Amino acid sequence: MIPILETKFNRRSKISAWTVILFLSMGWVSPSLFSSEIFPLGILGAKGEAKDDCHWILIQKVSKGSPAEKAGLIAGDRLIGIADQIFSKHSAKVDAGGSGPQRVLGESLDEAASHQKEDLRKVSLKVLRETENQTEPKTVTLVCDLPYRPSIRSPEGIEQLIQKSRQQLLKSMKSGGFWDAPVGLTGDRVLTAWACVALMASGSEAESESVVKILRWLQGPKGRAWIPENPLEKGPDNLGNWALTATAVALSEAQIKNPTEEKKKVIQTICDALISRMDETGLFGHDVVTGYRGKGFNVINTLSHLAWAISEISGAKISADSWNLSLNQIRESVDPNGGIRYWTMKKTGTKDASLRTSSMALALCLRPDAPKLKNKFCNYLDRFNTRTREAHAVGSMGMLLAPAALWQHDKEAYQRFLKEWRWYLSLMQNHKGEIQYIGGKRNNGGDSYLGKNRIACVIALMIASPPNLRLRIFHRQ
Known part of the structure; x- marks a missing residue:
């Protein structure tokens, strides 16, 4: 089933890809194979992955010209906090919702980007970064300038x-x-x-x-x-x-x-x-x-x-x-x-x-x-x-x-x-x-x-x- 799902379907094919959802919805194919925790990081202009029981977001992609790139964030970094907040652990449990890195990051960015003054739109990103000469990742603080965006609460x-x-x-x-x-x-x-x-x-x-x-x-x-x-x-x-x-x-x-x-x-x-x-x-x-x-x-x-x-x-x-x-x-x-x-x-x-x-x-x-x-x-x-x-x-x-x-x-x-x-x-x-x-x-x-x-x-x-x-x-x- 997996190779079929990963193939771009011909819309004239006798077998519609939509029918594969029948297998998915009945559990005939493990949902874990298809669900993904890779998600956008909002106004930072990057994408990351949150894994169960981990207190970081693993950076997967940073868009060119984005606030994240200008701040120095790179793929492979582990984002562990923003401003003065360190992320709590992400949970794969559905009742946890976005609690952990997703909630803290999203709400912090929403708040910071809504300030009219540029100085108040600077956020510090706390990152763990792997280096060739060290056995342990080093902690790096990146300063990120955000563009203005009104809060979703307004x-x-x-x-x-x-x-x-x-x-x-x-x-x-x-x-x-x-x-x-x-x-x-x-x-x-x-x-x-x-x-x-x-x-x-x-x-x-x-x-x-x-x-x-x-x-x-x-x-x-x-x-x-x-x-x-x-x-x-x-x-x-x-x-x-x-x-x-x-x-x-x-x-x-x-x-x-x-x-x-x-x-x-x-x-x-x-x-x-x-x-x-x-x-x-x-x-x-x-x-x-x-x-x-x-x-x-x-x-x-x-x-x-x-x-x-x-x-x-x-x-x-x-x-x-x-x-x-x-x-x-x-x-x-x-x-x-x-x-x-x-x-x-x-x-x-x-x-x-x-x-x-x-x-x-x-x-x-x-x-x-x-x-x-x-x-x-x-x-x-x-x-x-x-x-x-x-x-x-x-x-x-x-x-x-x-x-x-x-x-x-x-x-x-x-x-x-x-x-x-x-x-x-x-x-x-x-x-x-x-x-x-x-x-x-x-x-x-x-x-x-x-x-x-x-x-x-x-x-x-x-x-x-x-x-x-x-x-x-x-x-x-």
């Missing part, structure tokens, strides 16, 4: 993050109104739909020329979002339900603002197709077949609920029986801590539950017929906000939806989320203002197949945008 900092993310995302869009994922059509549809949602969330021109073009592409060549006339027939690519649920959210948000008969028909077609692909017990799969030898696939249940809830608000008709049948599966899958398990089977864990739980929480915020259950899910997202990056092979997806659910549920919970992930939003912006991907601690394979830096822009926009209230998923009726 409205100006959030607005700059939004604008940089929008510009970078739109620049990578194809002329046809879509983003080409490395894995073929399903990846294109998933990435394009969530990119569309993020652009509508963050811009005042909800029906701008670019968004109109994207929406037209998402409807598909026959106005059926690539769904065959018989929705139980496999479409042109794999994992179609991931694409359909995301497309329903994008089209419904646009339909609520600017209703058209064209979008209405596509949305209804998607909702009906999802219902037809659910089996008689309420179980789903990635596509037209119930997943994993009949055990189902809860994340498609929860994403379908989100699609149905927002589609109903846009004017689509949703089967109450189908909603309740699927909801019963979710009720049976709720862990005592409030997270939604992979399956109904107990003891399958919730450390990767952020996408399942956030999408279901958001669905119940939009269609409030189970308030106690909704509160349980939202409380899980708040209590375990350090886990939000961990969502099986597509770690980004929890980061997309949890902020919206928390904003709807409790504004203070949303603020706690921003505080927890301040380091992340700081480090994902390099010295040029480019947005760069920071993965989770486990399996980031799915994000690779969407395009990491592009999905990073979507993440940034969906974290920063709820207070703007430009999407229906951000506010109650």
Whole structure:
């Protein structure tokens, strides 16, 4: 499997790379082979790696002309502290979040770069450096001059993050109104739909020329979002339900603002197709077949609920029986801590539950017929906000939806989320203002197949945008 994953896939190949995520998500390939702790070091303009139980960041790359290069930082250095702070140890445990070097570095850089006076933007970097003539590394202190950047805690900092993310995302869009994922059509549809949602969330021109073009592409060549006339027939690519649920959210948000008969028909077609692909017990799969030898696939249940809830608000008709049948599966899958398990089977864990739980929480915020259950899910997202990056092979997806659910549920919970992930939003912006991907601690394979830096822009926009209230998923009726 490994050589295949490392190969650039031919988009016309009979075997789509996106299907490899099936192996990743089921644990058939060890997640440790693909997860990576190499991450951007923000405004320093470098990249490094944090390893479990180590109190340093191993520098992997330093960009030319960056503040880090000008300060003398080189690949192979071990960054052990900044200013008067020495890093504590990094942990591979998901509940540790960014605690350790990542948090200290990100928050320190965010604070230092926000000063108006140049002298206050000088930071000292404490480094362990190997030398040829010494058996032990020597300690070196480097003085680094940072360019000005408003703090992510300020409205100006959030607005700059939004604008940089929008510009970078739109620049990578194809002329046809879509983003080409490395894995073929399903990846294109998933990435394009969530990119569309993020652009509508963050811009005042909800029906701008670019968004109109994207929406037209998402409807598909026959106005059926690539769904065959018989929705139980496999479409042109794999994992179609991931694409359909995301497309329903994008089209419904646009339909609520600017209703058209064209979008209405596509949305209804998607909702009906999802219902037809659910089996008689309420179980789903990635596509037209119930997943994993009949055990189902809860994340498609929860994403379908989100699609149905927002589609109903846009004017689509949703089967109450189908909603309740699927909801019963979710009720049976709720862990005592409030997270939604992979399956109904107990003891399958919730450390990767952020996408399942956030999408279901958001669905119940939009269609409030189970308030106690909704509160349980939202409380899980708040209590375990350090886990939000961990969502099986597509770690980004929890980061997309949890902020919206928390904003709807409790504004203070949303603020706690921003505080927890301040380091992340700081480090994902390099010295040029480019947005760069920071993965989770486990399996980031799915994000690779969407395009990491592009999905990073979507993440940034969906974290920063709820207070703007430009999407229906951000506010109650």
